[in-house]
Amino acid sequence: MNYRKFGKTGRTVSEVGFGAWAIGGAWGDVSEADARAALHAALDNGTTFIDTADVYGDGRSEKIIADVMKERGGERPFIATKAGRRLDPHVSEGYNKQNLTSFVERSLKNLATDCLDLVQLHCPPTEVFYRPDVFEVMEEMVTAGKIRNYGVSVEKVEEGLKAIEYPGVASVQIIYNIFRQRPSGLFFREAKAKNVGVIVRVPLASGLLTGKMTKETAFAADDHRAFNRNGEAFDKGETFAGVPFDVALEAIEEIRRLVPDNITMAQFALRWILMEESVGVVIPGAKNAAQAAANAAASDVAPLSPEVIGELRKIYEQRIAPHVHHLW
Known part of the structure; x- marks a missing residue:
């Protein structure tokens, strides 16, 4: 595992972190045993950054993390959580001192700590x-x-650029992957210039970039990949990175020929993200220990060649960008 400075926090974190949405909910059934095993495997393989939120399983994710920390003892990894999506309705006026303080107090309790490493406003x-x-x-x-x-x-991207105008903002979490390349322009340059830590989420486009999905792939009713394809529950960009499923599957077949034989497509996709030096940490999710260990191993994959990066850019520009580039 390789490590990077995480912006102005003064902390150094693993470049591959652990995204804890899947162990909370909205990704189909994930047993508590599998959730714990996934988190243990990530930590055993050098992960020192965990990202969660108070709404992942209505606190389930935060509580599982706290329990695993208690089991392991020793130095805690960097644990980031989020606040704001508990608001109903989710409106700007709800982001006030009373509500935000209440959300933070709840996360402090769920994560069994007296001070949270990082609290992120949750896609307000x-x-x-x-x-x-x-x-x-x-x-x-x-x-x-x-x-x-x-x-x-x-x-x-525009929200990220506005956020980093506030000098106290230490980090921005944003969607960036082979199917969502817009942040690699102005945003990454500005974030680096202002020493803001960049957290990359949805790195595998909700599993598309594992290369394992087909037109016949079925998802559980409580999996957002079944119920949020058109943004029915939250921003559609969070599901399959906003790319139409059939369009994405065609692009995946073009990407497949670029993946070396000794790594998985998921590791290839994560390594592509890590080629960007402005990225502080990428946070793939995992439903079990094997997935978590494989994600962590992406840190040790050899750098991608300029030729391969160029081919991926062509695929994006020709097949994907017309569907997503102008929207986010």
């Missing part, structure tokens, strides 16, 4: 990024010792 309405008072509330919680750092999780 765009208007929130234009409200300095929200970021002042986060500053107050740093001063109070409730959180060490705060950041944002965004849907759109």
Whole structure:
């Protein structure tokens, strides 16, 4: 496992982290035993960054993480959580001191700690990024010792660019993968210039970039890949990176020929992300120990050649960009 400086936090973290959405919910059935095994495997393989949220399984993900930390003992990894999506309705006005403080207190309890490493505003309405008072509330919680750092999780590049205008924002979590390449332009340059830690989510486009899916692949009713393809529950860009399923499957076949024989397509896709030096950590999810170990191993994959990167860019521009580039 290789490690990178994580922006202005002063921390160094594993470049492959653990995304804990799948062990919380909305990815089909994941038993608690498998969830724990996945997290243990990630940590055993050098992972030192875990990303979760208070709404993943309504706290299930945070609580499983806390239990595993208690079992293992020793130094805790860097644990990032998120706040805001508990709001109903999810509107800008809800991002106020009372609600945010309440969410943070709940996460402190769920994660069994007295100070959270990082709290991210969880894909708030765009208007929130234009409200300095929200970021002042986060500053107050740093001063109070409730959180060490705060950041944002965004849907759109423009939201990320606006967020990093606030000097206290330590991190931005954003979707970036072979099917979502827009952040590699202006956003990454600006984030690096301002020493903001970049967390990459949806790195495998909800599993598409494992190369294991077909037109016949079926998903459980409680799996967002079944119920959110058109944004019925939340932003459609979170599901398959917003790419139409059939379009993505055709592109996958073109990508497949570029993958070396000694690695999986998932590891290839993660290595592509790690070629970007502005990325602090990528957070693939895992439903079991084998997936978590394989994800961690992507850190040791050889760099991709300029020729391969160029071919992937062509596939994106010709097949994928017309569907996603202008939207996020």
